[in-house]
Amino acid sequence: MNRFxxxxxxxxxxxxxxxxxxxxxxxxxxxxxxxxYRDEYGVPHIYAPTTEAGAYAIGxxxxxxxxxxxxKNFLRGTGEMAAAFGxxxxxxxxxARLWQHYDVAKKNLRRIRPExxxxxxxxxxxxxxxxxAHKKEAPDWWGxxxxxxxxxxxxxxxxxxxxPAGQALAELRAAGVAPNLTVDMRSSNEMAIAPGRTSVxxxxxxxxxxxxxxGQQRFWxxxxxxxxxxxxxxxxxxxxxxxxxHNDNVAWAMTTGGPDTADIYVLALNPQNPLQxxxxxxWKTLVPRTVQIFVRGEEKPRQITFYDSHNGPVVARQRDxxxxxxxxxxxEVQFGESFYLFNMASNIQDFKRALDLNQMMPQNVMAxxxxxxxxxxxxxxxxxxxxxxxxxxxxxxSTSKTxxxxxxxxRDLISVENPPQGYMQNCxxxxxxxxxxxxxxxxxxxxxxxxxxxxxxHQRAAxxxxxxxxDSSVTPEEARAIALDNYCYQYERWTAALKTADEKLGxxxxxxxxxxxxxxxxxxxxxxxxxxxxGALGYYYWRQGVKQALGPSYPALVExxxxxxxxxxxxxxxxxxxxxxxxxxxxxxxxxxxxxMKEKHQTLEVAFGQVFxxxxxxxxxxxxxxxxxxxxxxxPRAIGFGPERPDHTRWGQAGQTSTQVVVLTRPxxxxxxxxxxxxxxxxxxxxxxxxxxxxxxxxxxxxWYQKSELLRHVSSRTxxxxxxxxxxx
Numbered sequence: 001m002n003r004f005x006x007x008x009x010x011x012x013x014x015x016x017x018x019x020x021x022x023x024x025x026x027x028x029x030x031x032x033x034x035x036x037y038r039d040e041y042g043v044p045h046i047y048a049p050t051t052e053a054g055a056y057a058i059g060x061x062x063x064x065x066x067x068x069x070x071x072k073n074f075l076r077g078t079g080e081m082a083a084a085f086g087x088x089x090x091x092x093x094x095x096a097r098l099w100q101h102y103d104v105a106k107k108n109l110r111r112i113r114p115e116x117x118x119x120x121x122x123x124x125x126x127x128x129x130x131x132x133a134h135k136k137e138a139p140d141w142w143g144x145x146x147x148x149x150x151x152x153x154x155x156x157x158x159x160x161x162x163x164p165a166g167q168a169l170a171e172l173r174a175a176g177v178a179p180n181l182t183v184d185m186r187s188s189n190e191m192a193i194a195p196g197r198t199s200v201x202x203x204x205x206x207x208x209x210x211x212x213x214x215g216q217q218r219f220w221x222x223x224x225x226x227x228x229x230x231x232x233x234x235x236x237x238x239x240x241x242x243x244x245x246h247n248d249n250v251a252w253a254m255t256t257g258g259p260d261t262a263d264i265y266v267l268a269l270n271p272q273n274p275l276q277x278x279x280x281x282x283w284k285t286l287v288p289r290t291v292q293i294f295v296r297g298e299e300k301p302r303q304i305t306f307y308d309s310h311n312g313p314v315v316a317r318q319r320d321x322x323x324x325x326x327x328x329x330x331x332e333v334q335f336g337e338s339f340y341l342f343n344m345a346s347n348i349q350d351f352k353r354a355l356d357l358n359q360m361m362p363q364n365v366m367a368x369x370x371x372x373x374x375x376x377x378x379x380x381x382x383x384x385x386x387x388x389x390x391x392x393x394x395x396x397x398s399t400s401k402t403x404x405x406x407x408x409x410x411r412d413l414i415s416v417e418n419p420p421q422g423y424m425q426n427c428x429x430x431x432x433x434x435x436x437x438x439x440x441x442x443x444x445x446x447x448x449x450x451x452x453x454x455x456x457x458h459q460r461a462a463x464x465x466x467x468x469x470x471d472s473s474v475t476p477e478e479a480r481a482i483a484l485d486n487y488c489y490q491y492e493r494w495t496a497a498l499k500t501a502d503e504k505l506g507x508x509x510x511x512x513x514x515x516x517x518x519x520x521x522x523x524x525x526x527x528x529x530x531x532x533x534x535g536a537l538g539y540y541y542w543r544q545g546v547k548q549a550l551g552p553s554y555p556a557l558v559e560x561x562x563x564x565x566x567x568x569x570x571x572x573x574x575x576x577x578x579x580x581x582x583x584x585x586x587x588x589x590x591x592x593x594x595x596x597m598k599e600k601h602q603t604l605e606v607a608f609g610q611v612f613x614x615x616x617x618x619x620x621x622x623x624x625x626x627x628x629x630x631x632x633x634x635x636p637r638a639i640g641f642g643p644e645r646p647d648h649t650r651w652g653q654a655g656q657t658s659t660q661v662v663v664l665t666r667p668x669x670x671x672x673x674x675x676x677x678x679x680x681x682x683x684x685x686x687x688x689x690x691x692x693x694x695x696x697x698x699x700x701x702x703x704w705y706q707k708s709e710l711l712r713h714v715s716s717r718t719x720x721x722x723x724x725x726x727x728x729x
Contacts, residue, residue, distance in 0.1 A: 031049075032049050033048075033049075034047075034048045034049075034053045034054075034056065034057050034719065034720040034721070034722045035047045035048070035057075035718065035719055036057055036060070036061055036718045036720065037710060037714050037716070037717050038686075038715050038717075038718075039704055039710060039713045039714060039715060040713045040714075040715050041677075041678060041686060041689065041690060042065075042677070042678035042679055042684065042685070042689075042715065043221045043222065043223065043703075044058075044061040044065075044222050045222075045224075045225075045704070046058060046061065046222065046223065046224045046226060047226065047707075048224075048226035048227065048722070049226070050226060051115075051119060051226050051227035051228050051229040052121075052122040052722075052724060053122070053226060053722045054224050054225070054226020054227060055122040055123040055126070055229075055240040056122040056125055056129075056720070057126060057224075057226070058123055058222060058224065058240050059122070059123040059126025059127040059129075059130070059240065060126040060127070060129065060130045060720060061126075061222065062126075062127065062220060062237045062238075063127050063130035063131065063134075064130060065678055065679045065681075066237045066679075066680050067130075067137055067139075067680070068139055068680065069215070069216070069218065069680060070127065070237040070238060071139065072084075073158075073159075073216055073236065073237055074147055074151040074152070074154075074155055076092065076096065076155065077096065077101050077105075077151055077153075077154030077157065077158045077238075078096065078101070078151060078154055079093040079094075079097045079102065079293070080093065080294070081093055082293055082294065082295045082296065083141075083293075083294035083295065084142075084296060085141070085296060086297055087295055087296075087297070087298075090293065090295055090302070093293050094293065096154075096158055097291045097293065097304070098306055098313055098315075099157070099161060099165070099313075099330075101154040101155075101158050102150060102151070105150040105151075105153035105157065105333055106150040108331060108333040109149060109150060109153065109333065111333055112153070112337055113337060116337050116340050117149060119240050119241075120149045120240060120336065121725075122722070122724070123152065123239075123240035124147040124148060124149055124152055125725055131146075141296075152239065152336070153336065155236075155238040155239070156335040157329070157332075157333070158216075159216065160329070160335055160361040161329075161361075162186065162361075163256065163258070163261075163361040163362050163363070164262045164327045164328065164329055164361060164362060164380075164381075165262065165325070165327065167260055167261060167262045167362065168263065169325075171262075171263065171392065172315070172316055172323060172394065174392075175264075175393050177316050177318055177394070178316065179315050179316045179323075186209070186210060186217070187210045187255070187256050187427075187428045187638070188209040188211075188253075188254065188255035188427070189208035189210070189255065189425070189426075189427045189464065189483075189636060189638065190206060190207060190208060190253035190254065190366045190425065190426050190427070191205070191206040191423070191425040191464060191468060191482065191483075192204070192205050192206075192367075192368050192376070192423065192425075193205075193422065193423050193474050193479070194372070194374050194418060194422040194423065195372045197422040197423055197468075197472050197474060198473065198475070198479075198663075199473045199475040200475070200476065200663060200665055202370065202666075203368035203369070203370075203372060203373070203664040204368070204476065204479045204661065204662065204664070205246075205252075205366065205367070205374075205661075205662045206253070206479060206482060206483045206659075206660070206661055206662075207233070207252070207658075207659070207661075207662065208253070208483060208636075208656055208659045208660070209234075209253075209255070209657055209658055210638050210654065210656060210657065211657045212653065212654045212657070213652065213653055213655075213657055213675050213676055214653065216236070217236070217657070218237075218657065219235065219243070219244075219657050219658040219674070220234060220235055220236065220237050220678075221658065221674060221678060222235065223703060223704075223705060223710075224242070225707070229241075229343055229344070230248050231246060231247045232245050232246055232705050233245015233246060234657075234658035239336060239339070240336075241339040241340055241342070241343050242339070242342075243339060244658065244660070245660060245662070245670075246660075246662045246668060246670060247342075247343055247344070247345065248346075248370075249346050249369055249370045249371075249664075249668070250342070250345045250346065250347065250351055250368070251369075251662040251664060251668075252342055252351065252365065252366065252367040253365075253366045253660075254360075254363040254364065254365050254366070255363065255366075255427065255428055256362075256363065256364075256428050257362070257363070257364045257430070258361070258362025258363050258364060258378050258451065259362055259380045259382045259413060259414075259448060259449045259450075259451050260362070260380075260392070260448040260449075260451045261327065261361070261362050261381050262326065262327045263325075263383070263385075263395060263404075264315075264323050264325055264326075264393075264394040265309070265312070265323070265324045265326060265394065265402070266321055266322075266323060266395065266396055266397050266398075267286075267309060267314070267323070267324055268320065268397075268398050269320050269322055270283055271320060275288070275307070277309065277322065277397070278398040279310075279397070279398055279399070279400070280398075280399060280400050284309070284310060286308065286309055286314065287307065287308045287309075288306070289306045289307070290304065290305045290306075291303075291304050291306070292304075309322075309324040311324045311326040311397060312324045312327065312330060313325060323394060324397060326404075328381040328382065328383050328404075328407065334359045335361075337357060338354050338355070338357050338359045338360055339354075341353060341354030346369075347369045347370075347373070348367060348369045348417065351367045351375065352375070352410070355377055355379055355410050356409070358380075358381045358382075358407055358409070358410060360380060362380035362451075363378075363379050363380065364378055364379075364426040365377045365378075366424070366426065369664060370664045370666050370668065373417060374417070374419075374424065375415070375417045375418075376416050376417075376426070376434070377413055377415040378413055378415070378440075378451075379413060381407060382407065382408040382412075382413065382448070382449065383404035383406070383407060384405040384406045384407065385404060385405070385448060386401060386402060386403070386405060389401075389402055392447070392448070408449070412449070414431050414440050414445055414449055414450065416431075416440060419435060419439065421435045421436060421437065421469075423468040423469070424468075425461065425464040425465060425468060426461075427460050427461035427464050427636070428458075428461070429452075429456060429457050429458065429461045430450060430451075430452035430453070430454065430455070430456055431450065432455060433455055433456070433457040433465070433565070433568050434465075435468075435469075435568065436469055436568045437568075438568070441454070442454050455565060457564045457567065457568065458564060458634065459489050459490070459564055459632065459634040460634045460636055460638060461567075462489050462490075462564035462565075462566070462568075463485065463567070463635065463636055464482070465567040465568055466489065466567045467482050467485060467636075468482070469567070476661065476669065479661045479663070480661050480700050482636065483636070483637075483659050483661050484625070484636075484637045484659070484673070484698050485625075485635060485637055486529045486530065486624045486625035486626075486637045486698075487527050487635060487636075488528070488536075488539070488632060488633045488634075488635060489567075490561075490562050490563070490566075491525075491527040491539065491632060491633075493561045494561055495522055495523060495525070497561055497578055497583075497586060498522060498523070498587075499523060500578075500583070501578070501584075501586035501587045502519060502586075502587055504583060505583055505584060506519075506587055508587075509587060509590075509591055512591055512594070514591070514594030514595065514598060514604060515587075515594050517594065518538045518541075518590055518593055518594045518604060519590060521534050521535040522535055522542060522590075525538070525539060528624070529608055529612075529624050529625055529633055529635060530608065530609075530624045531607065531612070531622040531623055531696070531697075531698075532607045532608070532609060532622070533608045533624070534604075534605065534607050534608075536607075536608040537597070537606060537611060538593060538597070538604075539631070539632075539633070540608070540611075540631050540633060541592075541594075541596050541597055542589055542590050543630070543631040543632055544589075544593070544630075545590060545591075545593040546585050546586055547589075548589070548592065549584075549585035549588045549589045550581075550582065553581070553582075556582075557582045557585070558632075560575060560576050560577070560578060560582075561578070562632070563575065607622070608622075608624060609622020609696075610649075611649055611650060612624075612626060612639075612649070612652070613649050613652065614651065614675060614691045614695045614696055615652075615688070615691060616687065616688040616691060619688065619692075620651055620691075621692050621695075622696060623639065623695060623698075624637070624698060625637030625639050625698075626638070626639045626641060626655075627639055627640050627641075627655055628641075638655040639652045639654075639655035639675075640652065640653060640654035640655045641653065652675060655675075656673070656675060657674065657675060658672065658674055659672065659674075659700070660672045661700065667705075667706055668705065669702075669705075670702075670705060671701060671702055671703065672701060673690070673695060673699070673700040673701065674690050674694075674695070676688055676691050676695075677689050677690050677691060678690070
């Protein structure tokens with residue numbers, strides 16, 4: 001065959017091969033359409049030709065799954081919950097009006113970049129169109145009103161406000177002043193592992209926020225592939241972006257903790273005119289701001305007057321003083337814009353640019369990318385404070401010398417990229433104990449940027465460090481086990497002390513069959529609060545018995561028996577031995593535990609999961625793990641259990657709300673585990689299925705992020721018609 005013939009033959013072969021490929025690859029039935037697939041757990045996978053169309057479908061899907069909670073979130077932002085639900089919501093409305101979330105949102109929408117406004121507009125259009133198409137589903141308290149863009153922005157402000165407002169109110173309480181309002185604080189886990197310490201030679205990120213399983217903090221799961229927007233993870237009903245999770249190349253996590261972003265100013269009031277306060281030798285005037293809050297069941301609205309100083313609203317008064325709270329976020333509305341940039345990031349450098357907006361609430365932010373990088377920043381919008389004043393407590397508001405000097409750029413904040421340790425964790429601890437030999441120590445930065453006591457580590461975080469430090473080749477399976485680990489770190493110190501106490505003082509209990517049975521369980525227990533473990537439940541009741549026996553002296557025994565800093569540094573060389581009184585409490589507490597178990601459960605043959613449950617309405621299942629700090633059972637698998645029920649069970653109500661493990665290979669891989677179910681519809685198969693199938697046995701489900709994976713696990717497919725409209729704006 002001559003050269004020309006060979007070329008022709010090659011071209012014919014290439015054409016034939018392409019034709020065969022075309023026959024094997026059917027056309028995408030979803031091309032150009034807005035489609036919601038739901039997988040076998042009811043999680044929506046959204047496909048759309050543009051980001052706006054995808055945001056529209058996200059709004060629709062949130063309404064389909066969580067309509068009432070979604071609409072409540074909007075009312076929480078506007079401060080109108082009491083009108084729908086009565087006096088119990090009045091205090092929440094009071095705070096929303098105090099901080100003016102909705103008014104600030106409406107006034108400052110123009111500051112949000114146009115594409116983000118378009119996405120939010122499409123999102124709320126999706127919610128409104130769902131309401132219009134399903135009028136019978138709209139709750140009576142919502143009426144025929146429509147969602148607007150400012151409601152979504154106000155909802156974001158309302159959610160994130162707990163962190164900076166919590167910092168301000170903590171300063172007040174530390175000074176012995178009771179504020180007029182309260183906030184809820186949250187906790188979480190996050191861990192990043194560098195490629196050199198994983199079996200797949202790619203970063204692994206563990207994302208594990210700990211929030212309430214119910215109400216406004218309950219996360220909603222999604223996957224989205226729409227225009228430039230690609231992602232998997234969880235968000236709050238009311239937002240169009242992935243809040244915590246990953247896109248095609250970057251994953252991100254957050255935990256509570258961060259720099260100080262708020263202050264309290266003490267205002268010296270004029271005795272002759274309490275609306276005036278001293279400032280630089282003259283008087284400034286507090287500006288009254290009156291609002292009306294409608295309350296269901298009351299004929300007239302309640303009229304409330306707030307008083308605003310130039311540094312923020314008054315949140316407490318004490319004789320001739322007023323206390324004003326100044327938050328660095330007072331007029332900010334770009335919280336959602338940060339998440340837009342997270343969602344669009346292609347690497348860690350892009351991710352940092354999102355943090356440069358200085359819109360994140362005080363958080364420990366951790367990220368990883370498919371290029372092999374891991375990154376941490378102690379993020380927040382942090383004021384530059386003048387030297388010479390202690391801003392950890394209320395400061396003098398009568399002088400301009402205490403005024404903020406601007407906002408710290410993100411480069412000033414504590415951060416680390418690719419630490420040589422090859423791992424890091426932040427389970428609500430300061431930067432100096434995130435890893436063994438952490439370079440982020442308080443002496444290298446301003447105190448209000450570090451903003452936590454040095455070396456403040458606890459049981460959950462210590463166990464996380466131990467796991468990461470000891471495993472130099474973490475597999476994806478091991479990462480999932482770390483995320484759901486229920487080992488009670490340093491439990492063996494307690495059981496060793498018990499053994500000593502029994503050898504010295506146990507003769508008095510030789511004939512106590514219950515004491516002997518529980519002792520045997522504890523001394524052979526493996527330290528894991530597995531759902532089928534009798535030893536774990538015995539340990540729980542024993543530690544309660546010891547605490548009861550010692551009373552106020554219990555913390556002293558805890559201090560002797562634990563050394564959580566051993567996870568990040570050398571163990572303490574000397575440790576005081578328990579006193580005779582403490583040894584007596586160890587055995588007496590065990591006898592009390594056996595008696596308590598018999599009284600509550602009529603038997604000692606009862607496992608941890610028979611008491612500790614995960615469930616909804618009238619159904620529950622056994623669960624392992626927990627946040628039982630007083631009992632020394634605060635495990636990485638954090639679960640906050642409610643009070644004891646009449647049947648002596650305790651059901652989970654907070655903690656791991658949207659656990660994710662992301663392996664940053666190409667393509668990316670991920671697994672998730674929510675505690676309950678995707679839907680709030682009681683007749684849905686996805687109402688509590690994940691509680692039974694995943695959370696109870698301690699398993700994670702694959703996200704089926706790639707469409708080829710998803711199509712083998714589809715439970716339904718819905719097409720939507722999206723036409724861009726300016727009405728939502």
